[in-house]
Amino acid sequence: xxxxxxxxxxxxxxxxxxxxxxxxxxxxxxxxxxxxxxxxxxxxxxxxxxxxxxxxxxxxxxxxxxxxxxxxxxxxxxxxxxxxxxxxxxxxxxxxxxxxxxxxxxxxxxxxxxxxxxxxxxxxxxxxxxxxxxxxxxxxxxxxxxxxxxxxxxxxxxxxxxxxxxxxxxxxxxxxxxxxxxxxxxxxxxxxxxxxxxxxxxxxxxxxxxxxxxxxxxxxxxxxxxxxxxxxxxxxxxxxxxxxxxxxxxxxxxxxxxxxxxxxxxxxxxxxxxxxxxxxxxxxxxxxxxxxxxxxxxxxxxxxxxxxxxxxxxxxxxxxxxxxxxxxxxxxxxxxxxxxxxxxxxxxxxxxxxxxxxxxxxxxxxxxxxxxxxxxxxxxxxxxxxxxxxxxxxxxxxxxxxxxxxxxxxxxxxxxxxxxxxxxxxxxxxxxxxxxxxxxxxxxxxxxxxxxxxxxxxxxxxxxxxxxxxxxxxxxxxxxxxxxxxxxxxxxxxxxxxxxxxxxx
Numbered sequence: 001x002x003x004x005x006x007x008x009x010x011x012x013x014x015x016x017x018x019x020x021x022x023x024x025x026x027x028x029x030x031x032x033x034x035x036x037x038x039x040x041x042x043x044x045x046x047x048x049x050x051x052x053x054x055x056x057x058x059x060x061x062x063x064x065x066x067x068x069x070x071x072x073x074x075x076x077x078x079x080x081x082x083x084x085x086x087x088x089x090x091x092x093x094x095x096x097x098x099x100x101x102x103x104x105x106x107x108x109x110x111x112x113x114x115x116x117x118x119x120x121x122x123x124x125x126x127x128x129x130x131x132x133x134x135x136x137x138x139x140x141x142x143x144x145x146x147x148x149x150x151x152x153x154x155x156x157x158x159x160x161x162x163x164x165x166x167x168x169x170x171x172x173x174x175x176x177x178x179x180x181x182x183x184x185x186x187x188x189x190x191x192x193x194x195x196x197x198x199x200x201x202x203x204x205x206x207x208x209x210x211x212x213x214x215x216x217x218x219x220x221x222x223x224x225x226x227x228x229x230x231x232x233x234x235x236x237x238x239x240x241x242x243x244x245x246x247x248x249x250x251x252x253x254x255x256x257x258x259x260x261x262x263x264x265x266x267x268x269x270x271x272x273x274x275x276x277x278x279x280x281x282x283x284x285x286x287x288x289x290x291x292x293x294x295x296x297x298x299x300x301x302x303x304x305x306x307x308x309x310x311x312x313x314x315x316x317x318x319x320x321x322x323x324x325x326x327x328x329x330x331x332x333x334x335x336x337x338x339x340x341x342x343x344x345x346x347x348x349x350x351x352x353x354x355x356x357x358x359x360x361x362x363x364x365x366x367x368x369x370x371x372x373x374x375x376x377x378x379x380x381x382x383x384x385x386x387x388x389x390x391x392x393x394x395x396x397x398x399x400x401x402x403x404x405x406x407x408x409x410x411x412x413x414x415x416x417x418x419x420x421x422x423x424x425x426x427x428x429x430x431x432x433x434x435x436x437x438x439x440x441x442x443x444x445x446x447x448x449x450x451x452x453x454x455x456x457x458x459x460x461x462x463x464x465x466x467x468x469x470x471x472x473x474x475x476x477x478x479x480x481x482x483x484x485x486x487x488x489x490x491x492x493x494x495x496x497x498x499x500x501x502x503x504x505x
Contacts, residue, residue: 039131044139048072051118051131060124060442062117062431063449064477066161073140074110075117076159077477079492082296083109083235084156091152101234103149108233110159111144120431123441126275164480164488165466173464179484182465183374186483190379196396196405197381204396204406208259213267213286214419215253225251227303227340237294237301249290249424252305252334252342252391255410256422259399267309267422270327270444273436278453279327279444281312286420289427291476295335296492298501302343306333306476308350308427311402322457327473328402334390335495337362342390344499347404348489351456351471352479355379355487358407360387363499375485378498382407427476449475 034050042050049072055061065075083106090099115137122133129136147155196204225247230240240248258265268283293304308331316324329350337343345358357378359365370377385407392410397403430444446452448468456471463470465483479489487494 034130044143045072047131047135047139048143051122051129051136054125054130055121058125058127059447060121061447062120062443063445063447064431064475065113065117068110068155069158069160071110071143071155071158073114073143074107074159075114076110076161077113078161078488078490079294080106080110080113080159081161082492084159086235087152088156091149096149098234099152100149103147103152105233105235107144107147107155109237111140114140116428117431120428120443123432124443126440163486164468164478165486166468167466169463169468170466173466175464175466178464179374182462182483186376193403194379194381196398197407199406201408204257204408208399209261210257210396211260211266212419213256213258213288213422215250215255215288215424216421217250217424227336228338235301238292238303240292245290245292246424248292248303249305249307252336253288253290253307253422253424254332254334254393254395255419256309256395256397258397258402259405261399262315264311264313264315264328265399265402267311269425270310270430270433271436272433272442272444274439275435275442279451281310281327283312286422287425288422289425289430291427293333293490294492295495297335297343297496297499300338301492302335302337304333304335306331306427308332309422310350314402315400317400320457322461323401323471325454325456325471327451327454329473330395330397330402330404331479331489332393332395333489334393342387344495345390345393345407346495347395348479348481349402350451350454350473352467352474352481352489353471354403355481355489356381356404357498358382358390359384359499360390361385362387362501364502366498366500368498370485376482376487431475445475449478451475 039047039050052072065077068074068076083102087099087102087106090102118136118140119133122129122136199207225244227238227248230238230244233239256267258267260266263283266283267286267288268281269285269287271280271282273280287309289308291306293306294301295304308329311328313326314324314328327350331348331350333346334342335344341362343360343362346356347358348355355376357380359380361384365378365380368377369375386409389407389409394408394410395404396406396408398405432441433444434441444451450469451473454473455469458471459469462483467480467483470483477490481487481489
C-alpha cells in the first residue's frame with residue numbers, strides 16, 4: 001500500500017474515532033432535549049446528522065458501506081471510489097456531457113447505498129426515530145439532487161473506503177517475518193485440500209453422504225431473463241428491477257451437494273431470538289441468499305451474482321481446533337459478460353478465507369505481481385471450466401469444514417428430482433432480522449460488520465497478518481481475502497489483476 005494511502009487510512013480511522021466520541025457525547029442531549037417542533041426547524045443536513053447520532057448511540061450502524069464525510073445523504077463502497085475516478089477522467093477529457101451523466105449516476109449509486117443502509121438502521125432502532133424515515137428520505141433526495149458537476153472535486157475528496165488491513169497490527173506483529181510461516185501454512189493447506197478438484201464425479205459420489213439442494217421457483221421467468229434486456233446506467237452497470245434481479249438470481253443459482261454427517265452440515269436461515277442473543281440457524285428453512293454486485297473487467301462494468309449459504313457451526317475436530325466456531329458460511333460469486341454468459345466464478349468462506357477462482361475458457365490468466373513472491377495469488381484448483389458449467393454449477397461441499405471440494409455441471413432434471421428445495425432470499429435481509437421475541441428487528445452483524453460470537457482461536461495466531469478478527473464471520477464489504485498480501489473480495493478491479501479477455505484473432 002502506498003505511504004499516502006496508509007497515512008489516509010490512519011488519519012481516517014483516528015478522525016472517525018474522534019467524531020464518534022463527540023457524537024456519543026451529544027446523543028443524550030441532542031435527541032432528548034429537542035422537541036418535534038424544534039426538529040422541524042432544522043436544516044436537512046442537521047436532520048440527517050441528528051438521525052446519524054441516534055444510530056450511533058443505539059448501536060445499529062450498518063457497516064457494509066462507508067460514510068461520506070460532510071455528505072450524510074451518501075454512502076460509498078469500493079465501486080464508488082472507482083466510479084468517481086471515471087467521472088474525473090471524463091472531466092479531464094473535457095467531455096462535459098458524459099461527465100455530467102456519469103456524475104449524476106455516481107451520486108445516485110451512493111444515494112442508493114445510503115438509502116439501503118439507512119432503511120435497516122431505522123428499522124433496527126428500539127425506539128422511535130427522532131427524524132421520520134420519510135423526512136430523511138426527502139432531505140437526502142433534495143440534497144443529492146442539488147449536487148452538480150462543479151461539486152466533483154470536493155465530493156471526490158470525501159469518497160473514501162479504507163481497506164480492511166490494520167497496519168499497526170502488521171508493524172507490531174513483525175509482518176515481514178511472520179508472513180513466512182503463514183505462507184508455508186497456506187501452502188500445506190492447499191496440498192492437503194485441493195486435490196479433490198481432480199476427482200471424477202463417480203469418485204466424489206462414493207466419498208460422502210450427500211444431500212442435494214436446488215433453488216425453488218426456477219421456471220420460465222428465470223429461464224427467459226436476459227442480461228442484455230435489463231436497463232443500464234451511464235457507467236454500463238445493470239439496473240434490474242426487484243423481479244428482474246430475482247429472476248437472474250434464480251437462473252444462475254448453484255446446486256449444492258453437501259456431505260452431511262451432522263446437523264452442522266445442514267444449511268438454514270440465520271435468526272435472532274432477541275436483541276442481545278447469539279444468532280442461531282433455523283434448519284427447518286434451507287435458504288440461499290443472493291445479491292448483485294459489479295466488477296470492472298476488460299474495460300467495462302459487468303454484473304456479478306453473489307450467493308451465500310449458512311451453517312450452524314464449524315464443529316471441533318479434536319481437543320484444540322483453532323478453526324472451529326459458531327456459524328459458518330460459503331459464498332459463491334459468478335461473473336457474467338454483457339451477454340449474460342458466465343466468464344468466471346470465485347468463492348470464499350464467510351470469514352473471507354479460502355479464496356479460489358474458477359475461470360472459464362473465455363478468459364486467460366494474466367501474470368500478476370503476486371505470482372513472483374509469497375503473497376497469495378489467484379488459485380485455480382479446477383483449471384479452466386466451460387461456461388455451461390458455471391451457468392448450471394453443482395458445488396460439492398465437505399462435511400465439518402464446509403470446504404468447497406469440486407465444481408461440476410448440473411444434471412438439471414436429475415438434480416431437481418431428488419433435491420431439497422432451497423428458498424432464495426436477498427442477502428440484505430440479514431441486516432434487519434425480525435426478533436423471535438417480537439420486540440422488533442436487529443442486524444445479524446455488529447457495528448463493525450462482524451457477527452458476534454463467531455471468533456475463532458486462529459485470531460491469536462494470525463493477528464500479525466493485519467486482518468481484524470481473522471476467522472470471524474463478517475458482512476459484505478468487509479472480506480479481506482489474503483493473509484499474506486492485500487486483497488478485498490469486493491474490489492472492482494481485483495479480478496482484472498489476474499485475468500483478462502484473450503486478444504481477438
